[in-house]
Amino acid sequence: MVIETGLQRLEGGPLQVSVRTDLHGCKGRMLDWWFKFFETTQHIKWWHPVDHVEHRGWDEHWKRGENYYGASIHAVESLAEIPPVAAKLKFHDPVEVYGEAALKDAFGAGAVSAIIAARIGFGDNVKMDVNKDPITGQMLHVARDTSWGCVLRSRFVLGLEPGAEHVPEKVGLALMQHCYTEFTFLSRMLASLYYGERANGEEVPMPW
Structure with missing residues (x-):
């Protein structure tokens, strides 16, 4: 992940x-729990009070408190500034992206504390493959814990459909x-929500 924040046009478009x-104040395990x-x-409006408009539901593979892979x-x-648009995301086990051995080493060394991976698509008629994965985009969030919380590095790749027009840079900037x-926004409330829900059975660390 060479570029921290910015746009890059990849080979082929x-x-x-x-x-x-x-x-600040959040750890990777909290981010993974959020999903x-x-x-x-209401939940997604906590996440982004302005941009998030409507949650239209998870499918049957999502299990509250247990699984989103x-x-x-x-x-x-x-x-x-881009008006509301429908979106579909299908989440994947990070093992499918990195392999089991590499993940074990990264988590064991503390280089990574959470990975959220998904295929993504925008619009009312998202094109999908035979596995019902959107074919137009990919998303990756990789967290690393620090003394003050965690660093989240996010990557999106848009316009993956063969023969598709180039996604405008203004969309990438948005x-x-x-x-x-x-x-x-999420970082400002996630820790309190996590402990308030007694997530992962953890004790609440009192500030006093």
Whole structure:
């Protein structure tokens, strides 16, 4: 992940969007838990009070508090100044991306504390493959814990469909702003929500 925050046009035309967000007071395990928790429009409005419009539901593979791998979500959201549009995301086990051995080493060394991987598509008629994965885009969020919280590095690749027109850079810039803003908002309340829900059975660390 060479570029921390910015755009890069990849060979063949896809647009890569890179975003770094510092999540103060949050750890990677909290971020992973969040994807097993949120399930309503109110929840996603906590995440981004302006851009997130509607949560249209998870499919049957999502299990609250247990699993989001293999699950798909439908929602409606704006991307900064770009008006609301439907979105579909299908989440994958990071093992499919990095392999079991590499993941074990990265987590064991503390280089990584959470990975959220998905295929993504925007619009009312998202093109999908035989596995119901959107074919137009990819998303990756990689967290690393620090003494003050965690660093989140996000990567999106848009315009992957063969023969597709190039995704305009203004869309990439809007997605960059959206991503940074939503995770900044999330960082302001995630730790309290995590401990309030007694997530993972953890004791609440009292500030006094």
